[in-house]
Amino acid sequence: MTDRRTAAPAVALAALFALAAPALAQEEIVLEGNRLYQAGEYARALDAYRQVAEAGFESATLYYNLGNAHFKTGDLPRAILNYERAARMAPGAEDVRANLDLARSLTVDDIEPLQDFWLVAAVRWWVDLVPRALLAWTVAAGWLLAGAAVLGLILGRSPGLRRASARGGLIAAAVVVIFGMNLAVRELGRGRAAEGVILVREVAAQSAPSPDPNLTVFSIHAGTKVRLDEVSDGWAEVVLEDGRVGWVPTVSFERI
Amino acid sequence: MPRVRRARAAVAALFLAGAIPALSPAPAAGQRVSARTVLDRNPVGVNERFAVSLEVAGVQGLEAQPPIPPLDAFARYAGTSTSTSMQVVNGAWDVRYTVQYNFIATEVGEFEIPAMEVRAGGETVRTEPVTLTVTASPPAATRAGDAGATPEDIFLTVEPSKRQVYPNEPLVVEYRIFTRLNVESYSVTSPPNTEGFWAEEIPLPDGPRVEQRVHDGVVYTSAVIRRVALFPTGPGTRTLDPFTIEARVRVARRRGSLLDDFFGGGVTSTQSVAVSSDPLEIEVVELPADGRPASFTGLVGTLDVSASVDRSQVDANEAVTLTVRVAGEGNLRSLPTPELDLDADFEVFEPEVSESLSRGDGRVRGSKTYSYVLIPRAPGTRTLPSVELGYFDPAARRYATAASEPITLEVTGDVASLPGTGRRSGVETLRQDIRFIRLGNPGLRPAHRGLFDAPAFWIVAFLPLVAAAGALGLRTHQDRLRGDVAWARDRRAAKVAHQRLSAARSMASRSDDRDFHGEVSRALRGFLADKLNVSEAGLMAEDAARRLGERGVPASVTSAYLACMESCDRQRFAPLSGAGAREDLLTRAEEVLTGLGKALGR
Numbered sequence: 001m002t003d004r005r006t007a008a009p010a011v012a013l014a015a016l017f018a019l020a021a022p023a024l025a026q027e028e029i030v031l032e033g034n035r036l037y038q039a040g041e042y043a044r045a046l047d048a049y050r051q052v053a054e055a056g057f058e059s060a061t062l063y064y065n066l067g068n069a070h071f072k073t074g075d076l077p078r079a080i081l082n083y084e085r086a087a088r089m090a091p092g093a094e095d096v097r098a099n100l101d102l103a104r105s106l107t108v109d110d111i112e113p114l115q116d117f118w119l120v121a122a123v124r125w126w127v128d129l130v131p132r133a134l135l136a137w138t139v140a141a142g143w144l145l146a147g148a149a150v151l152g153l154i155l156g157r158s159p160g161l162r163r164a165s166a167r168g169g170l171i172a173a174a175v176v177v178i179f180g181m182n183l184a185v186r187e188l189g190r191g192r193a194a195e196g197v198i199l200v201r202e203v204a205a206q207s208a209p210s211p212d213p214n215l216t217v218f219s220i221h222a223g224t225k226v227r228l229d230e231v232s233d234g235w236a237e238v239v240l241e242d243g244r245v246g247w248v249p250t251v252s253f254e255r256i
Numbered sequence: 257m258p259r260v261r262r263a264r265a266a267v268a269a270l271f272l273a274g275a276i277p278a279l280s281p282a283p284a285a286g287q288r289v290s291a292r293t294v295l296d297r298n299p300v301g302v303n304e305r306f307a308v309s310l311e312v313a314g315v316q317g318l319e320a321q322p323p324i325p326p327l328d329a330f331a332r333y334a335g336t337s338t339s340t341s342m343q344v345v346n347g348a349w350d351v352r353y354t355v356q357y358n359f360i361a362t363e364v365g366e367f368e369i370p371a372m373e374v375r376a377g378g379e380t381v382r383t384e385p386v387t388l389t390v391t392a393s394p395p396a397a398t399r400a401g402d403a404g405a406t407p408e409d410i411f412l413t414v415e416p417s418k419r420q421v422y423p424n425e426p427l428v429v430e431y432r433i434f435t436r437l438n439v440e441s442y443s444v445t446s447p448p449n450t451e452g453f454w455a456e457e458i459p460l461p462d463g464p465r466v467e468q469r470v471h472d473g474v475v476y477t478s479a480v481i482r483r484v485a486l487f488p489t490g491p492g493t494r495t496l497d498p499f500t501i502e503a504r505v506r507v508a509r510r511r512g513s514l515l516d517d518f519f520g521g522g523v524t525s526t527q528s529v530a531v532s533s534d535p536l537e538i539e540v541v542e543l544p545a546d547g548r549p550a551s552f553t554g555l556v557g558t559l560d561v562s563a564s565v566d567r568s569q570v571d572a573n574e575a576v577t578l579t580v581r582v583a584g585e586g587n588l589r590s591l592p593t594p595e596l597d598l599d600a601d602f603e604v605f606e607p608e609v610s611e612s613l614s615r616g617d618g619r620v621r622g623s624k625t626y627s628y629v630l631i632p633r634a635p636g637t638r639t640l641p642s643v644e645l646g647y648f649d650p651a652a653r654r655y656a657t658a659a660s661e662p663i664t665l666e667v668t669g670d671v672a673s674l675p676g677t678g679r680r681s682g683v684e685t686l687r688q689d690i691r692f693i694r695l696g697n698p699g700l701r702p703a704h705r706g707l708f709d710a711p712a713f714w715i716v717a718f719l720p721l722v723a724a725a726g727a728l729g730l731r732t733h734q735d736r737l738r739g740d741v742a743w744a745r746d747r748r749a750a751k752v753a754h755q756r757l758s759a760a761r762s763m764a765s766r767s768d769d770r771d772f773h774g775e776v777s778r779a780l781r782g783f784l785a786d787k788l789n790v791s792e793a794g795l796m797a798e799d800a801a802r803r804l805g806e807r808g809v810p811a812s813v814t815s816a817y818l819a820c821m822e823s824c825d826r827q828r829f830a831p832l833s834g835a836g837a838r839e840d841l842l843t844r845a846e847e848v849l850t851g852l853g854k855a856l857g858r
Contacts, residue, residue, distance in 0.1 A: 030698040037693050058703040065693040072690075099690040136707060140716045147720020154727040187707045201316050201340040211344030249349075252342075 026052045030062060037065065042072035060090035064099075071103060077222040079103050081197040084225065084256040091128030107223035108202075113241035127185050135183050142175035194228040196238070196253035203253075205246025209235035217246050226253065287314040287351060291374055291381040299389035300361050303445060303500050303532070305334065308369055310355045310383065315376040316340050317353055322374045324357055330367045330390055331359035361390045408474075410435040412481075412499060412533035420539045424587050425556035425650050426620040427486045428458065431499050431533055434469065434476040440526060442481070442503040452494040452540075454487040454590070458615045485615050487587045491542040498532040505529050547655045549646035557586020557621075559647045561594075563660035565640070572635045572669030580607075580643050580660065583623035588613060591624060594643045602638075603631040632667040639664055742789040749786035753779045753849055757842065764838045770828050772838060776845050777824035780817065783849060787856045797821060804855075813851040820848050 033048030046069035052062060067082035083100040090096065116124070130138070149169025156162040204216040209232070220226070226238035226248075235247050289312065296307040308325055312318065317340070324333055335358045343350045353376070369386045410433070417428040433439070464479035471478075482499065504526050543556070553559075559582060566577045580594055588611065596604060605628065613622030632638060640663040649656050707713050737744045756779030763772040778792075781800075785792040788803055797818055804814045823841060 026700050027698055030700070031695075034693060034695050038695075052698075052700065053703075056703050057700040059699045059701060061694045061696070061698040062700060065698070068690055068693045095691045095694070102688065102690055143716060144720060147723055150720065150724045151727045154724065154731050183707070200342060202342050204343060211347050213343060213345075249344075 026055055026057050030065070033069070034065065037069060037072075042069050045069045046073055058085075058089070060086045060093060060096070063089065064093070064096050067096075067099065067103075071099070076103055076106055077197055077199045080107070080223045080225070081199070081254055081256060084195070084197060088256060090131065092131065104223070104225075108221035109224040111224065111241045114243050127182055130179070130182065132183075132186060135179055135186070139176055139179045139183050142172045142179065145169075146172035146176060194231075195256045196226050196228050196236070197256060198222055198224045198226065198248075198253045200252045203248050205238065205244075205248050207246065209233065209237075209247045218244060220246075220248070225256075228255070287349060289314040289377040289379055289381055291372070291376070291383045293369060293372060293383040293386045295369075295386060295388060299391050301391050301530070302361050302364055303498075303530070305358060305360050306331075306388070308357045308359065308386075310357070310372055310374065312353045312355075312374060312376050312381065314351060315353050316342075316351055317376075318355075319375045322355065322372055325369055325372060327359055327367070327369065330363035330365065331361050334358040334360050364390050364392045366390075409437050410439070410503060410505065410529060410531055412501065412531050413471075414496070414499065414533045414536045416536060416538065419537070420541060421488055422541055422543055422556045422648065422650055423488045423490055424554055424590070425488070426586060427488070427538065428615070428620075429484050429486060429496070429536065430480050431482040432478055432480050433464075433501075433503075433531070434471055434478050435503075435505075436474075436476060438506040439477075440504045440506055442501045444482075445500045445502050445530065449497055450484075450486060452489055452492070453496075454489055454587070456485045456487075456589075456615065456620075458483040458485055485620050486538075487590070488538070488540040491540045494538045494540060496536040496538065498535050500530060500532040503529050503531055543648055544653075544655075549644075549655055549657050551644040551657060552646035552648075552655065553591055555584070555586045555588070555591055555645075555647040556650055557584055557647060558649060559584035559586070559645055559656075559658040561643055561645050561658040561660045563640070563643050563663060565663055565665060568664065569666040569668065570632065572632055572667055575629050575631050576665065578628040578630055578640060578663075580626045580628070581623060582626075582645065582658075583621075584647070584658075585619060585621040586647070587620065588622050588624050591645075593626060594645060596628060596643065597641050598630070599638065601633040603633060605629045632665070635667045635669045637664065638667055745786040745789055749783050750849070750853055752786065753783035756782065757845060757849070760845075761842055764842065773824045773827040773841075776841060777821060777828070780820055780824075780845055780848060784817070784852065787852065807856060809852065809855040813848070813855055816844065816851065817848045820844050 029048050029052050033045045033052075036042075036048060037045035046066070049062060049066040049069055053066060063082045063086035067079045067086060070076075070082060071079035080100065080103050083096055083103060086093065086096045087100060146169050149165045149172060152161055152165030153169065156165055198220055199222060201222050202219055203221075204213075204219045206212070206215040207217045208215055220238075220240070224240070226240060228236050229239055229245070230237040231250060234250055236250050236253070237245060237247050238253070239245050291310065291312045294309040294311055296309070298306075300306045308327075310322060324336065327333070337356045337358075339354050339356070341350075341352045341354070367388050367390065369388055371385045372383045374381060374383075413432045413434065415430045415432060421427050433442075460480065460483060464481050466477060466479045469476055469478040481501070488494065506526050561580065561582050563578060563580045566579070570576045578596070582588070582591065582594075593607060593609070598604060607626040607628045609624065609626055611622060611624040613620065630640075642659045642662045644657055644659045646655060646657045648654075737747065756775055760772050760775035760779065763775060781795055782792055784800055784804075785795050788795075788807070790803070800821075801814055801818060804817070805811075820841070827837075827841075
């Protein structure tokens, strides 16, 4: 019993270090990219950031810097795509929001977004409120505390200890339920629609997944963010921020 | 299920990660890059606009903008626009990038638009040369001579107020139509470019005023159709392009029948006629260099300046309005704001400017009023210096300066009550740019690795469950030990017995025989009493044998137990044996314990 208790965190630590080692090497590349960006060599900075992203690493900072490098090299739609990714990972980041707004203001399509139902907006605000790492640690701490309280309840002899355990356990359980749901929504992507950014200069949106020119309902341009309702067979049903719906080929956008 | 989907998505994303840059221009893939030159109309009339489009199929953009087609021989360049289209044609993507060059035809004849070469999609493509025909008049409109309308019947004249001017000196140009035909309407097809001039259209208040005029001994119906004030921006000889209108005139049909003639004028029809004025040359003479005053404003004409304040006495820190009125002739609109040469303890705000300009009779005149709000910060008798404005008088051909009278202002009040004199201003945004990258530790983690992929998550998740299960087992055990004496004794029996045997073994090496045998005997009897849950003291040999028999313990084990007990009792009271016998007894006792444990075990 005692052996297992000490062994579990040790295994976890070992696993973390195993992941951290390649990340450290990639971090160097990102820092080199930052130096290049600072020196005004945006294209080379872009290459550095992309190399890290393609090696399978991500972070809000990486996506933000990548977006900036795309912006400086004139690739507005990809800048928007990466700002959106950064905003997903760090919804509260103000710099990301500012640059995203500036980049969006330069796109062709000026779409008036629909007003969200206040409850939906409130839930979205709540889900995005706490940064992911803090959320995960909060839930983990709450879970472990709840477990400790259960141990106290089972093994405790004195009524005082049992009462304190019960009270603490309830609070810890409430924390786990509230923040755990938040974390689950964030991790599973449930209740959060898939979105994409149009990367081609102009694409015709069809009323059905067919290339028939008689079915074109509107056309959208590079940098416009769309919600993806259904994706099948090379076509995606996209919803604009103003609620209009059309089908575009999946090659015309990239998922956020 | 979400985990499975996530994992699949992660694999797919990793697989695609390398392919993403290659994927995005995919619509163009499969379509061959080709280019062609397209004309929006052919033939075109002179002075008409036409577009030469370079259409490149299969790409969304060019590697370099191609040069503008060199059509100077017969056309004037009028701008470029580009567009991209993406369509699905017969189920395949059709991507086109089009550069449209707009021109205005200037010469009549057949011309070749040369082949264009462009680099796109990694290859160089060429267009075929195209022939363009420029006709003397727009194809839609009939030439003036064709319908019986000769240039003597309808023409435009251009009349400048003067042909030699100084830069910035106003010049009024009138375009007048002369006609002997019935003009129903007209429209301007090409307003002449006014390069080298600042142009201001002078509105015709009631539309063109029609009058009778004699030209070359012939009476014409005539009207001014355009009046424009021009201000030359620099010296040199400038040419104003012809002004062209398309007039719709009503003409009689040639083959009208006798009856038509008889019943008044016969059948008529309207026809379009393009009419152009002659080009106009204006000579702009440079202003003389010597005698130019320091306060020269660039105005050519005449000027008069006056200044006034709304009150002659004012408290310190209170506002007073200084009004500067400039009246005169010339391009007053471009007159710069007069600089006030005031003491440093006057605070001056940007003036409010109002102007009233009139343009008529070939002259441009008016007045401009600047209202300055001044706040004197220090008391005393102050003088507002005169406002000087230099100008060039074209009639006298010399520079002159207009100046207002100095104004005396009495400022009353206390020096001590001065607020801070430093002027505050907001932070000005010079240009808009994205915010800078974040330089710190990027905090990378493997992409597409959710929380549930981390071993730490599962460890944290299961740790309390395992601990709780363990605690529950422990608690159950403790509770039974407390509540069920028989069970507790049974559980403890072997442990206690072995402890006693160990104690006995440690005594074996010592000489005290009695204690050794007493300990072995207690171990065996105690074990049996615990197992059977009876009092240790009352467990005599016969009683033990009976109870063991009831519990179905084999006779061999029972007899071994009894033999052990007996030898212990005997040795306790007649200690004779040596170390070998003690070892032998311990071994036998352990065998008895094992046998009893097996036989009585649950």
